[in-house]
Amino acid sequence: MHALKWRGIEMAENKDFIIQIKGLQIGKHEYDFPIDGSFFREFENSQILDADLDAEVVLEKGSGWMNVEADITGYVTVECDRCLDDVELPMDFSCSMAVKFAKDLSDDDGDEFIIMDPADGELDLTQFLYDYVCLNLPLQKVHQDGKCNSEMMAKLAGVNSAAEKDDDEVAQNSPFGALKGLFDNKN
Numbered sequence: 001m002h003a004l005k006w007r008g009i010e011m012a013e014n015k016d017f018i019i020q021i022k023g024l025q026i027g028k029h030e031y032d033f034p035i036d037g038s039f040f041r042e043f044e045n046s047q048i049l050d051a052d053l054d055a056e057v058v059l060e061k062g063s064g065w066m067n068v069e070a071d072i073t074g075y076v077t078v079e080c081d082r083c084l085d086d087v088e089l090p091m092d093f094s095c096s097m098a099v100k101f102a103k104d105l106s107d108d109d110g111d112e113f114i115i116m117d118p119a120d121g122e123l124d125l126t127q128f129l130y131d132y133v134c135l136n137l138p139l140q141k142v143h144q145d146g147k148c149n150s151e152m153m154a155k156l157a158g159v160n161s162a163a164e165k166d167d168d169e170v171a172q173n174s175p176f177g178a179l180k181g182l183f184d185n186k187n
């Protein structure tokens with residue numbers, strides 16, 4: 001079968017996240033997709049090490065178009081930005097995409113619609129789900145305060161304070177450090 005074209009990248013098929021749309025009646029259809037760590041490990045450079053997510057998908061089929069809405073809840077495991085240990089982050093968000101059926105894929109205006117060839121009998125949600133989970137990761141991926149790996153934190157703190165000390169010594173020994181002192185005195 002045809003693979004869905006997503007932003008010009010031909011994707012490998014992941015059978016688990018495919019909705020058969022051929023013969024699907026006009027109207028709303030509900031699907032439930034569990035997503036685990038193996039889903040994310042298929043992607044190169046994925047920040048997500050493990051996952052226990054549930055995607056409730058509602059697909060509304062019209063004539064010549066489809067709308068897909070997903071509610072995603074559960075947990076993902078990533079590396080903590082602070083202590084580098086694994087940290088579980090809760091996820092709870094919704095996302096959607098609009099699909100337009102068109103013979104000519106160059107109709108694709110980029111952001112509003114995904115263009116699908118009407119001859120394609122299936123919709124692969126793999127990239128859609130992956131992209132939105134990644135987009136919904138928090139900027140700060142850290143344990144709650146006090147929950148970081150203290151051993152690792154101590155090691156990292158040791159490295160940081162050594163680096164800071166080096167910086168101070170460099171400043172004192174450099175001519176610019178001396179000049180800075182001069183100006184400080186003037187003011």
Ligand SMILES: [Zn+2]
Pocket residue numbers: 080081082083084085087142143147148149
């Ligand atoms: Zn941590």
